[in-house]
Amino acid sequence: MGPIDYIVVEFPGNRMTGEGLPILVDLVDRGLIRILDLLFVRKDADGSVAGMEVADFDGDGALDLAVFEGVSSGLLGEDDIEEAGKALEPGNSAGILVYENVWAAPFATALRRGGAQMVASGRIPVPAVLAALEETDAG
Numbered sequence: 001m002g003p004i005d006y007i008v009v010e011f012p013g014n015r016m017t018g019e020g021l022p023i024l025v026d027l028v029d030r031g032l033i034r035i036l037d038l039l040f041v042r043k044d045a046d047g048s049v050a051g052m053e054v055a056d057f058d059g060d061g062a063l064d065l066a067v068f069e070g071v072s073s074g075l076l077g078e079d080d081i082e083e084a085g086k087a088l089e090p091g092n093s094a095g096i097l098v099y100e101n102v103w104a105a106p107f108a109t110a111l112r113r114g115g116a117q118m119v120a121s122g123r124i125p126v127p128a129v130l131a132a133l134e135e136t137d138a139g
Helices: 021-029 076-088 102-113 124-138
Strands: 004-011 033-042 049-052 095-102
Touching: 004 076, 021 033, 033 076, 049 076, 076 095
Parallel strands: none
Antiparallel strands: 004 095, 033 049, 033 095
């Protein structure tokens, strides 16, 4: 199995255009990731947080996420929905995506066979990378 990651993507004003969905489907189709869980939540003006059903987010009459309907490994629970809600501004919604980095599975397997183990991991925020690159270019 490859490394497992999660992201919480906020949609201001509950506006989900679906523009990123074809790219997500492409990542799955190419075998780069495997979606383990996909949930949507909204945070009401009073601060209450609730799960949302797969829906027609762009209003074209078709379920935008029908391809992901029923995707649930059971890894995400009510506490995860509440935790994601803490990161949201009232009146906004979010998608919670848990995915396996399938592309990394053969590499991780080879490392484990050799006795190696992951001792740290992290992510560098894109704005920090862009700032560092701009600084390098300016110098």
